[in-house]
Amino acid sequence: MKRQWFQEDIPLHVSTLTVLLIAWDRLRFLEDPMKPRIPAFVCATGSWLMAICIVLPVGGAVVTAESCPSARQHNKELYN
DSSP: OOOOTHHHHHHHHHHHHHHHHHHHHHHHHHHOTTSOOOOHHHHHHHHHHHHHHHHHHHHHHHHHHHHOHHHHHHHHHHHO
16 A cells, blocks of 8 residues: 555654654743743644644645656656
């Protein structure tokens, strides 16, 4: 079965952004311990939404490149 582009890209971005948000939250806590912490739900939701926003233009580019006749010809020349 052919894998879709979003099966690899979205989880990669989500995990990267989650680690980044955890580090940023800890840095905020070290700088000013009296500041309230960011709720985990906000971090998780923010990570997923940001990852989807980052990956969506890539999917459009992949579909456009696959449907373009000159790109298909170029791929045939490269891989055959």
